[in-house]
């Protein structure tokens with residue numbers, strides 16, 4: 001939703017009291033300007049003129065540009081823009097910005113209070129809350145730590161907005177189908193704890209849409225020592241950190257950070273996983289390329305433990321057969337270090353996968369395939385997600401023989 005109403009501006013200013021980030025403040029300004037000469041004087045400050053009337057212009061101005069404009073002595077109205085005012089381009093309004101996502105999760109928690117709780121995973125570099133939903137049968141709440149769990153994480157990378165929508169839709173689907181008494185979903189939700197954090201990188205994601213047109217931003221919005229911004233959160237995890245496939249240069253899009261887990265976003269994942277020993281499985285959503293990835297990412301060598309490698313390969317193949325993607329190790333794509341699933345498995349023994357969602361290529365929309373993709377991409381990834389939830393009690397079940405598995409499944413359901 002686009003809302004540039006004064007009451008909304010004032011309200012959100014009052015409630016949130018902050019800009020996108022202290023170093024990146026953007027002001028909405030109304031300045032009288034009656035002709036091209038006066039408008040040029042305004043645009044010469046570097047501020048972006050958003051709208052023009054016969055009497056005035058509205059502009060978006062950075063801190064320094066606002067100072068220049070104020071010197072002209074004509075400013076009629078100016079407001080510090082808050083994250084809430086910044087939104088997706090008009091033709092992509094079905095995507096959820098930070099506040100719309102929070103509202104959607106909050107609605108779910110209110111509507112399905114018996115099975116869905118909304119909590120805070122941690123804080124972003126700019127101090128925004130990172131949210132996590134937990135979904136499980138009401139009878140499990142007092143023994144949650146003893147119930148097998150899976151953790152879904154969306155949007156490490158800011159511009160990969162589809163990777164926020166898919167996990168959000170998964171939460172909505174599970175909650176709604178449970179209420180409809182869909183037997184399969186009831187069994188899964190009653191037998192597992194399903195943690196879903198749709199947006200790990202709220203600062204970067206908001207920055208990417210902060211001007212109404214996409215910025216192709218990938219990293220978080222930490223200010224680096226050289227004045228550049230951002231750490232690649234999926235190169236910042238503390239297992240084999242700092243090896244190949246992660247840059248030591250702060251301005252690089254794959255900057256690994258100053259040390260393992262230097263970023264509050266990855267620290268939040270670490271703390272959450274370490275304090276929830278019931279998590280056996282993780283799935284990280286990214287875009288794009290239509291791939292199912294699993295460790296290792298940091299080396300071309302295969303996983304040392306035969307049985308574990310078989311589990312990864314079997315689950316990877318099965319999920320790829322369900323969503324039509326290609327299964328492979330991360331390193332098969334290119335070497336990366338400090339990636340989430342290498343850490344999850346290498347440090348915690350958790351079976352962690354990455355889905356590189358649709359589309360297949362830049363030519364089909366790349367990071368910005370449009371809102372028409374939200375529903376079909378969710379639908380094709382639903383079965384792989386349910387498959388992982390099912391196996392979260394014991395991922396090794398994936399490699400047991402068909403007969404054994406049938407026996408186990410019929411005993412469970």
Ligand SMILES: [Zn+2]
Pocket residue numbers: 156157160286287
């Ligand atoms: Zn990514």
